[in-house]
Amino acid sequence: MGVQHVYIIGAKGIGNYGGYETFLQKLVEYHQNNSNIKYHIACKANGKGYMDEKKLPGAITVDDKHFTYYNADCFKVEVPEQLGSAQAIYYDLAAFKECIRQCQQENIKNPIIYILACRIGPFMGKYVRQVHKMGGKVFVNPDGHEWKRAKWSKPVRWYWKTSEAGMVKRADLLVCDSINIEKYIQDEYAKYQPATTYIAYGSDIYPSKLADNDETFVKWLTDKQLKPFEYYLVVGRFVPENNFETMIREFMKSDSKKDFAIITTQDDVFLNELDQKLGFKNDKRIKFVGTVYNSELLKKIRENSYGYFHGHSVGGTNPSLLEALGSTKLNLLLDVGFNKEVGQEAALYWSKEDGDLAKLINEADNMGQAEIEELGKKAKQRIKDAYSWQFIADRYEEVFNLK
Template structure:
């Protein structure tokens, strides 16, 4: 991630800077690509955690993946760039270790009392014992967000999946606290690693229910629709990574079986090989309803697209609380979700559910087409209420601040 300096301020950091008072709780966040966030769940989390900050008793330090070293301020967080060479799949591991070393050195130089190092994801398990001893010697604590079941993702080969599982095990073993964004993940941690008696807490990922800032007649939104031959309230939507565990194949196949006359708009970065394999199996190109519409990086435009979809499909089968699901519940009224624990935990009664059995989703689509306006409005209200009660960023950030301040 290359940091855009338009909204950041370079600064010199000194021991004497009052912002670095050792009386404050100093939290060092490692594992996201950094802020300002341009994409990604962890990046958005760090952006919101710093933007919604209420307590002045916390100072955040955020590692940022960059093509150069340097420091800058953003959202009153002390951000530091970490240059990482292009070394292939090991880049993420190198980045986390390099960032961790920088944090430990910084803590030593400034005699920071009781720091918290919060690592997002379990990439550096085989190396963590060495650094955990240093953190303990400094009077610090190691918090870890275990994320989802990364070791189950089909994109990894067998060796990498084995590494991910082993790394997860060691991160769980050495963490002082595991912050799980899903109750299902928290249960898995306790069941899978009971030998370590892991200490965990549950704090979900966040989202918003505020409408898009774009007007209904916004020309950019309508241009986007026209170029893709879509109409308001006349398309279903998928937004997510184009990987097998998100069940694109099932959704497309079942949609083709359904009697819906609406389109299926798929917002993703399509992997050419996976796309060809799907076409060879499904021949979806013969169905004019199926439209791969590229990516959308403008968050307000994406929100507007969600708001004007008739329905949203969520087929994620791996991971914890998924950001794209929360965004859908906050914007789209009719949500059709894969019936797994992660998704039901989030949406509860605010969505419709399908499974992987042949014909199940096609039938659900046909039933969704029969919903009355009142039923659609009720689902939409329940979805927004679910976000407001349990997943608003204001609430999530408050919970994190209580955790960091040990209230």
């Protein structure tokens, strides 16, 4: 059989600070020596979160619109920035058109167009027909309940929900990254009889390359006034559905002598609102420590935390949770379906009920070392069994009919 061309759209780039971006980096990396597959990846040329391949080790710039990364041909799509929140819709559509144009120009038969997230449902029909004409297929990765996110207004939520329905109806296959999402798609859209499959998101369990006395790590700790194993940690976007408010409020209520380090994007408006509600700036233990884009340093910070909090309440399999299980021994997760699906017996769980997490923090502070080590072992085993990147890359080969 010839080479299978796979076009991927919907991520801002490769290896940026986001789930899809990390997924693309790993997929291409793990398939770099696979001669049966050729990736073509759309990246954002400008605006927020644009792709700068100079920051991606191994990427080679071809010209200002193209670069290569292992065996992937990456092309950049310009987005009019005045579009505001409609940028994402424009970007996916422009990328979809460009994929079709490339297939027609290069006379590529039977391409697979793989769309990450459900943003262009109302416009899908026309383009799907064009792909089918070339003998190709359209796959969709439905992101976890985008329409539930608190940041969207009612009309925008309505659009996301309608868009999701349109994508589910027209996709040849929906690749769901969590069993909960797959079940939701099957139940919610039963009338379309959607073809679905489950492929998780991946992670690894290699320790950080940085030594305990590495200058970068030691300087970071000193700057942030933190000590190894004397801080709890959370890493994530500063959005309401990640429940920072609950975690901070409950930590303030706890008797913990440890610090709470929060690695997140800076959002001063949200921070000030939160401080007015909680007054956390008066609690010396609560430390907003900015962002960390150096992945080895971030891993080292996770490994040296006493415990990790995870408060995500929407979405599928969450990348930051997998990374935490791969690196941190003690993980305290919000008790919702897809966090439990991932963590199983390898983590402790809390609810948003008043006092519940504070009580768990006090218990965690008093846990014996043997108990913590046992949880750490289980967490790593969980990643090995179900979420290793090699396992995920192999599953994608099956779905692309290459195995």
